[in-house]
Amino acid sequence: MKPIFCLISTIAILSAGLARAQERPNDAKRAVQKTEGQPASTNVAGAAYPKIHGDLSVSFRLKAPDAKKVTLQLGKAHEMSRDQDGVWTVTAAPQVPGFHYYWFVLDGAIVSDPASETFFGWSRPCSGIEIPSRDEDFYEFADVPHGELRRRPYFAKTTGEWRQVFVYTPPNYDANAVTRYPVLYLQHGMGEDERGWGVQGRVNLIMDRLIAAKKARPMIIVMEKGYARKPGEPAFGLPRAAAGGARPGEPRRPFATLEELFINDLIPMIDANYRTLTDRENRAMAGLSMGGMQTFAITLNNLDKFAYIGGFSGTGGGFDGAPFDAKTAHGGVMADSSAFNQKVKLVWIGIGTAEDPRFQRAVKGYRDVLEKAGIKTVYYESPGTDHEWQTWRRCLKEFAPLLFQDPPK
Amino acid sequence: MKPIFCLISTIAILSAGLARAQERPNDAKRAVQKTEGQPASTNVAGAAYPKIHGDLSVSFRLKAPDAKKVTLQLGKAHEMSRDQDGVWTVTAAPQVPGFHYYWFVLDGAIVSDPASETFFGWSRPCSGIEIPSRDEDFYEFADVPHGELRRRPYFAKTTGEWRQVFVYTPPNYDANAVTRYPVLYLQHGMGEDERGWGVQGRVNLIMDRLIAAKKARPMIIVMEKGYARKPGEPAFGLPRAAAGGARPGEPRRPFATLEELFINDLIPMIDANYRTLTDRENRAMAGLSMGGMQTFAITLNNLDKFAYIGGFSGTGGGFDGAPFDAKTAHGGVMADSSAFNQKVKLVWIGIGTAEDPRFQRAVKGYRDVLEKAGIKTVYYESPGTDHEWQTWRRCLKEFAPLLFQDPPK
Numbered sequence: 001m002k003p004i005f006c007l008i009s010t011i012a013i014l015s016a017g018l019a020r021a022q023e024r025p026n027d028a029k030r031a032v033q034k035t036e037g038q039p040a041s042t043n044v045a046g047a048a049y050p051k052i053h054g055d056l057s058v059s060f061r062l063k064a065p066d067a068k069k070v071t072l073q074l075g076k077a078h079e080m081s082r083d084q085d086g087v088w089t090v091t092a093a094p095q096v097p098g099f100h101y102y103w104f105v106l107d108g109a110i111v112s113d114p115a116s117e118t119f120f121g122w123s124r125p126c127s128g129i130e131i132p133s134r135d136e137d138f139y140e141f142a143d144v145p146h147g148e149l150r151r152r153p154y155f156a157k158t159t160g161e162w163r164q165v166f167v168y169t170p171p172n173y174d175a176n177a178v179t180r181y182p183v184l185y186l187q188h189g190m191g192e193d194e195r196g197w198g199v200q201g202r203v204n205l206i207m208d209r210l211i212a213a214k215k216a217r218p219m220i221i222v223m224e225k226g227y228a229r230k231p232g233e234p235a236f237g238l239p240r241a242a243a244g245g246a247r248p249g250e251p252r253r254p255f256a257t258l259e260e261l262f263i264n265d266l267i268p269m270i271d272a273n274y275r276t277l278t279d280r281e282n283r284a285m286a287g288l289s290m291g292g293m294q295t296f297a298i299t300l301n302n303l304d305k306f307a308y309i310g311g312f313s314g315t316g317g318g319f320d321g322a323p324f325d326a327k328t329a330h331g332g333v334m335a336d337s338s339a340f341n342q343k344v345k346l347v348w349i350g351i352g353t354a355e356d357p358r359f360q361r362a363v364k365g366y367r368d369v370l371e372k373a374g375i376k377t378v379y380y381e382s383p384g385t386d387h388e389w390q391t392w393r394r395c396l397k398e399f400a401p402l403l404f405q406d407p408p409k
Numbered sequence: 410m411k412p413i414f415c416l417i418s419t420i421a422i423l424s425a426g427l428a429r430a431q432e433r434p435n436d437a438k439r440a441v442q443k444t445e446g447q448p449a450s451t452n453v454a455g456a457a458y459p460k461i462h463g464d465l466s467v468s469f470r471l472k473a474p475d476a477k478k479v480t481l482q483l484g485k486a487h488e489m490s491r492d493q494d495g496v497w498t499v500t501a502a503p504q505v506p507g508f509h510y511y512w513f514v515l516d517g518a519i520v521s522d523p524a525s526e527t528f529f530g531w532s533r534p535c536s537g538i539e540i541p542s543r544d545e546d547f548y549e550f551a552d553v554p555h556g557e558l559r560r561r562p563y564f565a566k567t568t569g570e571w572r573q574v575f576v577y578t579p580p581n582y583d584a585n586a587v588t589r590y591p592v593l594y595l596q597h598g599m600g601e602d603e604r605g606w607g608v609q610g611r612v613n614l615i616m617d618r619l620i621a622a623k624k625a626r627p628m629i630i631v632m633e634k635g636y637a638r639k640p641g642e643p644a645f646g647l648p649r650a651a652a653g654g655a656r657p658g659e660p661r662r663p664f665a666t667l668e669e670l671f672i673n674d675l676i677p678m679i680d681a682n683y684r685t686l687t688d689r690e691n692r693a694m695a696g697l698s699m700g701g702m703q704t705f706a707i708t709l710n711n712l713d714k715f716a717y718i719g720g721f722s723g724t725g726g727g728f729d730g731a732p733f734d735a736k737t738a739h740g741g742v743m744a745d746s747s748a749f750n751q752k753v754k755l756v757w758i759g760i761g762t763a764e765d766p767r768f769q770r771a772v773k774g775y776r777d778v779l780e781k782a783g784i785k786t787v788y789y790e791s792p793g794t795d796h797e798w799q800t801w802r803r804c805l806k807e808f809a810p811l812l813f814q815d816p817p818k
Contacts, residue, residue: 044533045636064518066477086517108495109473111520118527118534124453125527125534141562141571148576149560151607153550153614162550167557174682177586198560205562227454273583 040116042099042130047115050129056094058129060102060113063087067107074102074129096354097133098390099200101126119200123191128200139202139393144212145171149198154269158261160231163224165266166198167274170211170218180275182282182404183220185262186396187291189314194225200389206396216400222270226287226294228258259298267305281345284403286310288392293318300330303343308403310348312395313387317366319359324366326373337374345406348399350380352391359387378402449525451508451539456524459538465503467538469511469522472496476516483511483538505763506542507799508609510535528609532600537609548611548802553621554580558607563678567670569640572633574675575607576683579620579627589684591691591813592629594671595805596700598723603634609798615805625809631679635696635703637667668707676714690754693812695719697801702727709739712752717812719757721804722796726775728768733775735782746783754815757808759789761800768796787811 037051037059049061060072065086072078072090080088101121104111112118118125150167170181186203188196197203203221210216253259271278283306287295292314299306300316317324326334334340347370351363370377380398385391446460446468458470469481474495481487481499489497510530513520521527527534559576579590595612597605606612612630619625662668680687692715696704701723708715709725726733735743743749756779760772779786789807794800 044529046532062518064516066516067518068475068477068516106518106520107473107475107477107516109471109476109515109520110523111515111518112523112527112534114519114521114533116534118521120453123455124523125521125525141564143564146562150557151559151613152557153555155550155552174583174586174684177583204560275583 040129041132042117042128043115044117049115050113052129052131053091056097056131057091058095058131059089059091061087061089061115062104062106062113064106069105069107071105072102073105073110074100077105080104095129095131096384096386096390097131097136098385098388098393099128099130100388101128103127120193120195121191121200138209138397139206141205142209142212144208146208147171147173147204147211149204152273154265156228156261156265158230158257158265159228164194165270166194166223167270168198168204168207168221168223169274170220171208172218173220173275178275179218180277181218181220182284183222183270183274183276184308184400184403185222185224185266185283185285187226187285187287187294188223189287189289189291189392190226193227194223197221197223201393201396203396206393207400210397210400217404219400219404220270220274220276222266224262224266226255226258226291228261230257233257253297253301255294255297258294259301262298263302263305280305281307281406282404284308284310284346286312286348286396286399287314288312288395289314289387296330300333303333307344308346308348309344310346310395310399311350311363312392312399313351313355313359313363315349315363315366317362317369319362324369326369326375334370334373334375341374341376346402347375347377348380348402349377350382350391350395350398352382352385352387354384354386355391356387449538450541451526451537452524453526458524459522461538461540462500465506465540466500467504467540468498468500470496470498470524471513471515471522473515478514478516480514481511482514482519483509486514489513504538504540505793505795505799506540506545507794507797507802508537508539509797510537512536529604530601530609547618547806548615550614551618551621553617555617556580556582556613556620558613561682563674565637565670565674567639567666567674568637573603574679575603575632576679577607577613577616577630577632578683579629580617581627582684587684588627589686590627590629591693592631592679592683592685593717593809593812594631594633594675594692594694596635596694596696596703597632598696598698598700598801599635602636603632606630606632610802610805612805615802616809619806619809626813628809628813629679629683629685631675633671633675635664635667635700637670639666642666662706662710664703664706667703668710671707672711672714689714690716690815691813693717693719693755695721695757695805695808696723697721697804698723698796705739709742712742716753717755717757718753719755719804719808720759720772721801721808722760722764722768722772724758724772724775726771726778728771733778735778735784743779743782743784750783750785755811756784756786757789757811758786759791759800759804759807761791761794761796763793763795764800765796 037053039048040050040052051059062070063086064070070080070088072080074092078090078092080090082088103126113127116127119128147168147170151164153162153164156163186197211218285295285299285306292311295309295311296316299309316330349367351360367377367379382391382394446462448457449459449461460468471479473479479489479497481489483501487499487501489499491497512535522536525536528537556577556579560573562571562573565572595606620627694704694708694715701720704718704720705725708718725739758776760769776786776788791800791803
């Protein structure tokens with residue numbers, strides 16, 4: 001349970017892990033239809049490449065007439081070939097459906113594909129490709145009533161800065177001006193920011209469908225940035241963010257500054273500006289990867305404010321598999337499992353079956369310790385998906401219906 | 410008045426024009442303070458470069474160890490130098506305050522700067538840098554009540570596709586659930602999309618301040634994408650968009666498909682989902698560059714729906730300076746100037762004094778023809794700014810206070 005240190009090694013695992021699982025497993029391969037292919041939906045308008053073929057292999061192109069070497073980084077490195085016009089091309093093996101980040105390495109420089117939209121990931125704007133799924137459409141546009149994704153600036157006293165938050169309001173929020181709604185605080189992962197769930201995650205499309213199907217209660221969802229430091233605290237950096245922005249040698253609880261910002265700035269601002277239900281039984285928090293670690297750190301230290309907890313490929317145990325005792329961890333809030341189960345309505349843990357074995361061991365291991373200590377959990381595995389957005393879209397689809405159901409459905 | 414053809418030459422003019430005017434004129438130069446410099450606010454978190462110096466010169470860096478040649482394109486080309494670690498650097502001359510697009514050319518490939526946020530411009534995600542202004546803060550964060558920028562999906566029957574619209578709702582829109590508001594439809598320029606005004610333009614920050622200062626009426630602002638084609642119409646392309654998406658050889662009014670989408674899909678959707686005032690005297694349209702051309706094309710053909718018209722560096726005359734007769738143009742709606750002046754509450758035209766002379770001649774020339782024909786206009790020049798967002802931010806600041814004032818203030 002040393003999230004500060006395990007964050008560092010996580011980057012290396014991510015790079016290696018995505019390569020393995022992003023390619024579609026053999027048993028799931030469809031008939032190869034390499035005829036024409038279709039431009040990816042993530043391409044900029046008019047761009048013919050990246051082109052997705054019938055078997056979900058993908059062809060990439062980059063014009064770089066004077067380059068010596070160009071490599072596509074899509075999970076793993078794919079060396080590209082130059083034609084006589086200076087256009088570099090490669091076709092990557094069939095990909096798992098969902099969203100994958102990618103980029104080119106062009107004579108040693110990491111660059112985005114000018115033919116693709118960029119998405120904030122890997123701590124920079126990064127190309128991304130949406131591989132269509134034949135089996136799932138729960139995150140696609142549908143003819144159902146739509147909520148809104150609202151961007152709002154606010155000043156955070158904790159950090160002394162203007163920040164921007166995204167707020168999903170459910171369909172008909174404006175039409176019915178008296179109804180109040182429960183709130184889910186939903187965090188992105190390391191290297192991403194408050195835009196992640198709205199763009200890569202398609203949170204609004206997923207929720208619009210769940211609400212239309214009456215599978216989830218209409219709720220407000222708040223998406224903030226998982227980085228916070230006070231004036232004078234060390235410069236931005238993920239391990240330091242995990243350390244709560246502390247100065248070297250000054251121990252603080254993990255994500256302590258972010259926690260302070262949530263409790264003293266963000267939640268009061270949301271409750272003042274939106275028609276929220278403000279009691280703990282109407283407030284949930286969840287997050288993916290680092291956002292899951294933040295969720296356990298913040299909720300378990302503030303159980304007077306949260307009753308529902310979700311970790312998507314991220315838990316209160318970090319990723320390092322260190323010894324963990326449910327009786328003493330998290331300030332001892334789980335020591336009395338029966339009281340904890342009474343108080344906390346949901347501890348939900350999910351992971352993709354194609355994630356790095358270290359991640360799977362850490363997440364499952366944390367869940368096993370909780371269960372052995374008598375803490376009730378709900379556990380979900382996303383079949384065939386890696387430490388990527390398809391896992392987390394599915395996690396949200398499974399998690400949201402369980403929220404704010406007391407007694408549970 | 411052949412916007413279809415003039416659009417094509419516009420791209421060439423833009424490239425040349427931005428180079429000249431983007432550098433700060435000598436008389437405005439401040440004392441050179443090349444000490445440390447500050448990271449641009451548009452950098453990704455933690456990136457030290459691009460670094461803006463005290464005299465508003467800017468240093469750029471790109472790591473590309475194996476590159477043969479790297480050029481910075483910021484208005485004009487700036488050749489970069491390689492150090493022994495494979496890092497390429499250049500310092501560009503002092504820049505005019507405001508937002509400038511830029512990119513690198515790396516061994517022949519056009520690439521974004523991984524250290525900067527990207528912005529959709531030039532028909533692709535493009536790096537951008539915000540040069541701070543010592544004289545103006547009307548587009549900066551301020552401690553005033555904030556509106557929201559809302560993203561909403563909707564299905565457009567005209568084009569048979571899901572589209573996304575951004576809607577600015579003024580401060581306290583939710584708190585006062587009975588007030589209805591006038592609506593401004595506000596269009597981006599060529600190569601940009603519906604995100605432009607919210608991100609590069611900072612429309613919400615400008616309006617929040619104007620409304621707090623009681624300089625503008627609280628209003629709803631709708632930002633859509635300036636490209637529309639029906640199923641079966643030719644593939645995406647700006648000249649074709651201007652042609653209304655017509656098949657070759659099939660003449661249509663400029664922007665005819667976009668007009669159809671506005672009238673039959675967008676406006677009804679907005680009026681159904683937001684608390685709008687729906688009469689023509691409470692509906693305005695404005696746009697920048699191509700968006701200005703769209704504005705004149707759509708409003709002048711639908712004066713039963715619009716009473717306020719704004720062209721920011723773009724008019725109903727295009728940019729080609731072709732002969733233009735106010736009596737016969739635009740279907741003859743201006744033939745009776747007194748009736749036109751009675752009906753249309755505002756024809757507002759603005760341009761930057763550092764824009765390409767051809768643009769200035771075209772915009773001023775259009776305005777002169779209108780005035781000579783007895784059509785009342787309001788004309789504004791943005792001092793020292795080019796065909797760029799600083800011009801258009803200022804245009805909005807000048808234009809918005811004149812809207813929905815009948816009788817005028």
